[in-house]
Amino acid sequence: TFNRKLAEVRRVDWVVYAKPPFGGPRQVLAYLGRYTHRVAIASSRLISMTDDRVAFRWRDYRHGGRTKIMTLDAHEFIRRFLLHTLPGSFHRIRHYGFLANRHRAARIELCRKLLASPIQQADAPKVECDAVTAVSLPVARRCPCCGGPMVTLGIWRCGQAPTSPFWNDTS
Known part of the structure; x- marks a missing residue:
């Protein structure tokens, strides 16, 4: 089915229309830059640094999103900060x-x-493994854990290697 849909899409003569941005390219770059080049913590959230301790504001979403203050040793603060940095040439989007x-x-x-x-229904109750019998699909076509339908992506005989590449995941 996927290959059939892909073949249909490839036959379409696509026309892409992109309007020039209202404020010009500088405004577009400034807008995207706010999202792609953010750091782990904004300077406005930093309160103080005294005696090798850093104090900053954070939101406690478990208690209604209230703003609280946390104070950490400088080494622990830097360790946590570096958990949010990416290696060179990676972009956070x-x-x-x-x-x-x-x-x-x-x-x-x-x-x-x-x-x-x-x-898919978001409010549908989760089906446990022992309650799979309610699904009307044949047993071989159901997921053993959730009872949902399974899709066969490929079948190989004993000793047969999958075609290369079997699955092309570009995500």
């Missing part, structure tokens, strides 16, 4: 395109519709 936060639910629904994929 969380989600973009149809996975961007603003319209994620609507875009995923549209993707499912375009791919003719069934919509």
Whole structure:
């Protein structure tokens, strides 16, 4: 099914229209720079550094998002800060395109519709392993843990090697 859809998309003569940005390229770079080049902690959250101890503000989401103050040894603060830095030539971009936060639910629904994929119910109860019998699929076509349908991606006979590359994951 995937290869058939891919072949259909490749036959389309795509036309891409991109308007020039309203404020010009500098405004676009400034906007994207706020998201792609953020550091682990903003300077405005730092309160003080005294006697090798760093104090900063943080939000406690377990208690209603209240702002609290934490004081750490300088070495521990630096250790935690460095956990959020990336190696050279890596860029931090969380989600973009149809996975961007603003319209994620609507875009995923549209993707499912375009791919003719069934919509998953978010409020459906989780099926435990021992309750799989309620699913009407044959036993060989169900996931042994959740009871959901399984999709066969490939079948190999004993001693047969998979075609190379078997799975091309570009994510």
